[in-house]
Amino acid sequence: MQTHRHPLLVGVPGTTRQIHSFHYGPAKAAGKVYIQASLHADELPGMLVLWLLKRQLACLEAAGLLRWSVVLVPVANPLGLEQVLMDVPQGRFDNDSRENFNRFFLDVSQQVGDRVQGLLGDDPACNLRLIRSTLLQTLASQVPATQVQSMRLTLQTLACDADIVLDLHCDFEAVQHLYLSPDSWPHVEPLARYLGARACFLAKEAGGQSFDECFTLFWEQMQARFAGRFSVPGFAVTVELRGVADVDHGLARQDCQGLINYLILRGAIDGQAPPLPPLLNPPTPLAGVEPVQSPVGGLMVFCAQVGDYLEPGQILADIIDPITDCVTPVACARAGL
Numbered sequence: 001m002q003t004h005r006h007p008l009l010v011g012v013p014g015t016t017r018q019i020h021s022f023h024y025g026p027a028k029a030a031g032k033v034y035i036q037a038s039l040h041a042d043e044l045p046g047m048l049v050l051w052l053l054k055r056q057l058a059c060l061e062a063a064g065l066l067r068w069s070v071v072l073v074p075v076a077n078p079l080g081l082e083q084v085l086m087d088v089p090q091g092r093f094d095n096d097s098r099e100n101f102n103r104f105f106l107d108v109s110q111q112v113g114d115r116v117q118g119l120l121g122d123d124p125a126c127n128l129r130l131i132r133s134t135l136l137q138t139l140a141s142q143v144p145a146t147q148v149q150s151m152r153l154t155l156q157t158l159a160c161d162a163d164i165v166l167d168l169h170c171d172f173e174a175v176q177h178l179y180l181s182p183d184s185w186p187h188v189e190p191l192a193r194y195l196g197a198r199a200c201f202l203a204k205e206a207g208g209q210s211f212d213e214c215f216t217l218f219w220e221q222m223q224a225r226f227a228g229r230f231s232v233p234g235f236a237v238t239v240e241l242r243g244v245a246d247v248d249h250g251l252a253r254q255d256c257q258g259l260i261n262y263l264i265l266r267g268a269i270d271g272q273a274p275p276l277p278p279l280l281n282p283p284t285p286l287a288g289v290e291p292v293q294s295p296v297g298g299l300m301v302f303c304a305q306v307g308d309y310l311e312p313g314q315i316l317a318d319i320i321d322p323i324t325d326c327v328t329p330v331a332c333a334r335a336g337l
């Protein structure tokens with residue numbers, strides 16, 4: 001295992017920030033996996049999972065069982081981790097720019113496409129290596145102007161040549177779920193099974209150039225421009241490890257084992273993958289998610305729990321006005337989890 005430290009821009013003299021990446025696997029690897037956690041710095045379940053995964057990978061590497069290189073970044077956002085206001089973590093948005101940390105990653109598809117336009121040959125595998133090396137060079141030539149840009153560029157550069165990119169997040173309160181491109185579903189379905197994902201949301205583009213989509217959209221644009229000229233690239237997935245309060249040793253061990261099982265199945269780790277568990281629910285379009293709004297303000301009392309399957313018209317919550325004693329029920333319009 002090798003530890004690399006990547007210095008970030010800082011706003012004032014006398015301070016330093018850096019991102020630590022942990023690298024495992026053989027020098028001549030058959031592929032690459034990149035996994036990061038806590039890009040939204042107040043979302044900590046993934047940080048615990050990667051802490052466990054670090055130790056597991058060290059043992060696997062010592063036993064000579066790693067066929068791919070694996071890069072882990074357990075603390076993807078030291079800048080956001082330091083943002084605390086009156087004891088409440090503020091790790092989702094950058095305090096200076098007010099930008100979501102998981103938005104505005106770089107789109108360099110035009111620059112990369114222009115640079116490889118006249119260099120692609122007849123070998124799809126060679127063409128893929130050329131595009132990846134050009135992508136790495138293009139990112140390395142970028143000059144960030146702010147701390148948050150520096151952080152994004154560092155993470156994007158670490159992951160840009162990976163075959164599998166996993167970005168570990170969590171929601172406020174949620175069951176295990178995934179976000180991914182529809183084209184990636186055949187590759188990701190086993191991961192959903194091993195992790196026990198209760199929902200998988202499919203979207204070509206959710207908007208905002210998030211971390212996972214800066215890879216998904218890059219390769220879609222390369223395929224549109226150079227159709228059939230390079231072999232199938234990797235994919236990126238956002239993994240939502242339940243809710244912010246689910247920082248739990250038992251759950252983390254379960255998730256860590258799910259990741260290892262998946263990497264065995266993909267051939268990144270030597271071994272016999274356990275049988276695939278059942279898929280708990282089929283994937284659904286992200287556009288099919290139903291936002292439910294309250295028509296009034298008041299005290300919200302939930303009548304359904306996270307993970308419940310609801311029928312159309314079922315009450316989600318009561319909104320109580322403690323002044324007038326008015327109770328307003330709020331229901332969903334469609335069936336779903």
